[in-house]
Amino acid sequence: MSNRIVITTDYLHPGDTVDAMLRERGLEPVYSPAGGHRADEEKLALFAGAVGAIAASEPVTAQMLAAAPTLKVLARAGVGYDNVDIDAAGELGIRVCNTPGVNHHAVAEMTLALMLSCARRLSSVFEGLGKGVWPREAGTELRGKTLGVIGYGPSGRAIAVLGAALGMRVLVSTGHPDASSHVSPSVEFADFDSTIGSADYLTLHSRAGKGDPIIGAETFTAMKDSAILINTARGSLVDEEALVTALEAGEIASAGLDVFQREPLVGDNPLRTMSNVVITSHLAGQTLEARERAGVAAAQAVIDVLDGKVPNGLVV
Template sequence: MNNRIVITTDYLRPGDTVDTMLRDRGLEPVYSPAGGTRTDEEKLALFKGAVGAIAASEPVARAMLATSPMLKVIARAGVGYDNVDIDAAAELGIRVCNTPGVNHHAVAELALALMLACARRLNTVLAGVDDGGWPREAGTELRGKSLGVIGYGPSGKAIAALGVALGMRVLVSTAHPDSEQSSGIEFADFDTTIKAADYLSLHSRAGKGDPIIDAASLSAMKNSAILINTARGSLVDEAALVEALKTGEIAGAGLDVLQREPMVEDNPLRTMSNVVITSHLAGQTLEARERAGVAAAQAIIDILDGKTPQGTVV
């Protein structure tokens, strides 16, 4: 029986907990970490001969699935799965799983870190210290400010709770309000939330339509507002964001995700002093990685054993 499991998630390695789990089940992990750009031939060959895969965030296109007739399951070591052609997987009978509930505290903590970095102008301060200076920027406090949260899944709930703990007014825009379990949080519609927010933090899933933060949304925000995105780059019209930052429609942004990753050299966001950018690492704590890898491996084992994992997408 075919037992190969292709692992492209770069922090999973031979000899770790995931490797041991899979081998104990009689499976053979094969490592092909995502990094740089694969050729078309490499992409088409990536999953050939494998029964399962633990996939990183690189695109998994229809052609890659169509050339992999033995493939039964793709597990994402994380929450997002928009990099996988879900329609093609469903048509080809390939199960797709994610790992919900493994990294929401890590995501919320990085969202908070980006808020603080923008509030205290750490880009400018750190650059000045590195250059031999001693800049003493006057930042602002989070306490008393309004935090707008778009989306109220696990990471949205976690950042909302942190906002309440810091003494912020927290407004949440969601299709699934939970007033009974959300002390100190106000639920509001999208327009109300973005207009009121001093900090607007995105925690919604990627959609197939237009970005939810476009030129009109940015224009409706306060001139002093900061946009925080630790969710998906596709949620924001990046060209409109660049223009809004240049013209002062909003004051700044803290971004962990971009429309194109890795960040291209000529991206104008790179040189803006009012923008803090991290490298898609919101969920990349040691603790979250361990939970995500174990959950992805368990999902593969469950599918091969005829069970349905909690994070089944298709």
Template sequence: MDLAMAARVLITTDYLRPGDKVDRLLREHGLEPIYSPSRGLRTPADRKALFDGAVGAILASEPVTADMLAGAASLKVIARSGVGYDSIDTKAAQRSGIRVCNTPGVNHDAVAEMTIGLMIMAARSLPGVIQSVKDGHWPRTAGRELRGATLGIIGYGPSGRAVARLGGALGMTVLVSTSHPDPSDPAVRFTDLHTTISKADYLTLHTRSDGTGKPLIDCSGLQAMKPTAILINTARGSLIDEEALADALTGGQIAGAALDVVQDEPLTASHRLRDVDNVLITSHLAGQTIEARERAGVAAAHAVIDVLEGREPTNVVA
């Protein structure tokens, strides 16, 4: 194999650029970063050729299928510059001997702050108020306080824990549904999934999908929520049945929702949720702070370097 080809590391994460800290780190280890930023769906031909000549890859959240990996003859490691890896066919990667890593713990504070921010925006109807002021009006909309409300958290990894701490600091009652409860935490009440969903004034998701392809929050989950509740998702779009959510929002079944992630990104022009007034949608920004981006990029680069230099990486998912 050509040495220059063997040293190539594909980078699709759009905020990583030539000359930055990650670029310099890879080059210090004799690797050649090759940039192909992820900005929406690639053509079939581009997807098929994405990994050509690459021994490593630092990827955004775009899909990586078995067909794409079948032609990746030299690829040894994929590192996600983030936590979620649902978009990667990890079984196909394992069959091809490709290690898959992620970078947990680098953006949980950023995600938690965004989650609380979305809750406040929804509770105070801020997007509508801001737009109304721009349109020349002066609305005096009465919102709701977070203090005294019940915060329901599904999932208790780093992001869920960070949200729980912030919610507690704001004077909220914190309920958590998780398969890994921490009884030593006196500020949190661990409950079953139904209780968390049904008691929450603000229900926020911080978990992975269960691998079955079924959404965590479907028609029955939405029906179990309070009619005054707000649903927040900064985790994965696949966790919510979006058609059922649109029905619940337009029918007054729940008061509102705030989504930083959707099933198919970017949100299509014809998506039903675009025409729903009581939903806030942001463009997958929860973990996108300057500080978190640098930590994620450097952690992903170290994972690639470790595998290529024969060491066991820190966070292996496949």
């Protein structure tokens, strides 16, 4: 029986904690870090001969899974798994796991960083300083503003805590409102339309759906023209073409984005050069602490499946 575990997560390395965990179990970690585009032949050969995998956020297609007949488990070193063809994995009997609860504080802190960057126009300040000028633009404060939170999982709750602590009114739109989950008297549940219409800052913390983006042209029309959109969740949640149009037309003031419909972000994407957009490279959950927790949790899920146990974070 194969004992190969393919690891594509680029922050996991030989000799680290995850490597030691797998080797102690008698498994052989094989490293093939995600680094952008892979040729079709490389994709099909990626998991060949492996019994398990710890995967980054690059796409894992039905064809890739079908080309790996020995594969029994694929663990995402992260919360999202929309990059994996779950239906195909289920049909092939491949267990797919994620690592919930490992990075929500990191995501919430990055969300706050993007909010502050947009509020204080830090991108233009940094750019101006780099050009030798001395920008003195007036930004805005978060205190007293309304924070709209779409989705109320761990990261949604964590940013609600931070928003409330800063003196913001927090509106939450979720399909599963639960009064017992309130983290502050400043947090209120509201429907989607009320949340987007009232928000000075609208931050997304929903799972990716299989349908159209939840934030599109109609959403931007309904938002305040002074509003700021923050997305540290999933690129598929936002219609990027509609976002660019809304930013150019002044339907919303600005956006702070860590995730995109296509990653890495292509060079000619207009979001790269818009003065009212702050972009980061899908690193909201990428703190040293969160990476350690995610890697260990993913490795444990692989080990549990191979030992015949039910792992934490089982998706299918």
